[in-house]
Amino acid sequence: MLTIASLSFQYPNAPQAALREVSLTVQRGRVLGLLGPNGAGKTTLISHLAGLLAVQHGSILLDGRPLATARAERPTRITLAPQEYAFYPMLTVAENLACFAAACRLSGDKLRERIAACIAFTQLERFAKTRAEHLSGGLKRRLNLAIALLPEPELILLDEPTVGVDPQSRAFLLDAVRALAQAGTTVLYTSHYIEEIEAIADDVAILDNGRVLRAAALPELLAEGGAQMALRIDWPVDAALGLLGHFGQAQAGHEGEILLSLNPDSSPASVLQAIATAGATLHMARYGSHDLERLFMALTHRTLRDE
C-alpha cells in the first residue's frame, strides 16, 4: 500500500538529519509497529506520511503514486492521531467531532452517521456532551482516536497513542487497534512500549538515529532470537568479543553482557566449551527465543525505558 524509499530529511539549522535513507513498506490491512527511542525519527516519519512535511530526498508512494498527488485527490485517505490531544478543549466531545467531520468534508447524513459510529467505536456515548477539557487522560486519547477515524481512513497513523493513560484505557486502545485492523484498516503505530508492539503489530520496524535498523514481520523478528545467546564472563569486553566473534556476530550489551548471533554452523554448546577452554569464568548464559526488547537492545545498545 505504502512504499517509502530512501527517505532522508533534515530540519533547518539542525546539526544532523532526522531521517536517513529510510526505506519501509506498509502492507494494506496490517499493523506496522514503529519502535524507537525519543529522537529516533518516528514523529518525523509520521509527519511525512500525514503530509505535514515535504519530502526532501527519496520518495513515498501510496498505491504506486506519489503521496503528495494521492493526498491532493483525497487528503483523508491517511489520517493522524498525534501525540498531543489535538482537539479543542473548550468544545464538547460531540462538538469536536462535528467540527472535524466538517473539516473532513463530511456533511448531512454521512456526517451524523460517522460521528455516531466513531463515538460508539470509542465508547464515548456518555461523554458526548462533556467538554473535552474535563475528560480524563484515557478519554482524551479515545477522543483523539475517534477524530482520526471520522473520514474512514485507509491508513491511520497513531503516534504514541497510549502515553499518559491508565492500564484500563491502554487495554481499551489496544483492543480498538486490533478491531480496526480486523476491519481492514491499515495501522501505523508508534510506541515506547515494546509489549504494546508485540501485542498488536503484524510487522515491526526499529528506528534509531533516523535509520531503520530492522524491519520485518514480527514472528520473523522473534524467531531470530532463537539463534541468539546472551553471555556474561569475567573477561574484559574487548577480549570477550574477540573470543566469541569466532562463533557469530558478537556485540556488547548492557552491564557487561555480550550478545551473540550464532552462525548457522555454531551451537551453544561449542560456545560454552570455548569459554571453558579459554579459562574464563561464565557468570550467566541465556539462549533461545527472545523478545522484541532484547532484539531492540541488541540493535541499538540501549533500552527504550532508558530514553
Add this chain to the structure above:
Amino acid sequence: MMLAALIRKELLALIRDPHGLVALFLMPVAFIIIMSLALKDYYSPQTRTLPYALLDRDGGAQAQTLAAQWQADHGTPRQVPEEWRPALLSGQVRYVLTIEPGFSEAIASPATPPGVKVRMLADPGLEHALFRGTEAELAAAVGELRANAIQERFMGMVGQGANAIRNLVSAERVATRVRPTAVQQNVPAWLVFGMFFVVTAIASLFVQEARDGTLARLQAIGVPRRIQILAKALPYLGVNAVQAALMLAVGVWLMPLLGGEALQLAGIDWVALLLMLVMISFAAIGFALAIACLVRSHAQASALGATCNLLMAAIGGIMVPTFVMPAAMQAAAHWSPMNWALEGLLQVLLRSGDTLSVLPSAGKLAAFAALMWLAATLLFRRRMK
C-alpha cells in the same frame, strides 16, 4: 460547510472564555466610563458653577452692577465672614471676589485707573484652566462695565451699552452640530483600543491550537490554509461589530445615566462611520493574525500583543488626546494605525465628516490591513511547512 464549522468552533471557544470576553467587551466599556467621567471637566470647564464668595467693599453703582452681572452668570455667591481665608482653604468656596473701595469711581472716570480695584483670590487647588478662565471672564466683565460707562458719558448710549459690546463678538464651531465632550472623544478612542484588543484573543487561541496539534491535524486532513486563516478572521469581524454597537450604546444611553454627557449621533454620516469601522476591523484583525502567526508561546502572545497595542494607543492619542501633546509627539502620532482609526472616527463623530473626508484615514488603514494580512499569510505558510 468546512468554513462554517471552523467559525462556529472559534465562536464557541470565545464565548466559553470569560476572561477573553471581559478583555474584549467590558474593558473598553470600563475605560469609556472612567475616562469620560475623569475628563468631563477638561472638555467642559465648569467656571460658571464654581462656588464663590463676593465681598463688595465699594458699594457704589458700578460695583453693584458688576456683582449683579456676575451673579447672573455664576449663580448666587456663598456667604462667608469678612475673614474669608478659612472658607477658601477648606474648599467651601473656590474663589473670592473682592471689589475694593473706589471701584465705581475708577470705572466711570476717564483717567487711568489708579490701581487694582477688583481681586480674585482662588483656592490654591483650583485647576489652571479654571483659574485662567475665571480671570478672563472677570477681566471681560470689568472691561465691558468700563466701556459702557465711557459710552454713556461721552456717547450718550444709555442702557444699550452691554448688548452693543457683546454684539461685536461672535464665536462658534464651524461645520458641526456636535459639541466636543469627553464622551465624544473617549467613545471612539476606546472603541478603537477595544477593537485592536482582539490581538490577545486571536493570538492566544492560535498558540494553543499550534501547541495542541489541532492546526497540524487540520492541515493533515487537507483544510486549506486560506480557510484556516479566514476561520480565524471572520468571527472577529463579528466581534468587532458587537464591540462597536456596544460602545456606541454605552455612549448614547449609559453615560448620561452616570452623570456624563450623551454621545451625539444625530446627523452623522452613517456610511462614513460604517466604512471607518470596517477598515478598523480589517486592520485590527490583520494585525492580530500577524502577531498570532509570529509568536510561539502564550507568554509571547500576551506580551507582544498587549505591548504593541498599548504603544499604538499611547502614541496614537487614545489615552491622551493628541492636541494636548507637544509637536514632536503629535508628529509621531501620525505613524500609529490607532491614530488613523481615531482621526477617522472623530472626523465622523465630531466634525460631521462625510465619506469623502474619511477616505485618507480609511485608506491608510486599508493599506495597513493589507500588509498585515499578507504578513500573516506568509508567516502561517512558513509555520506550517
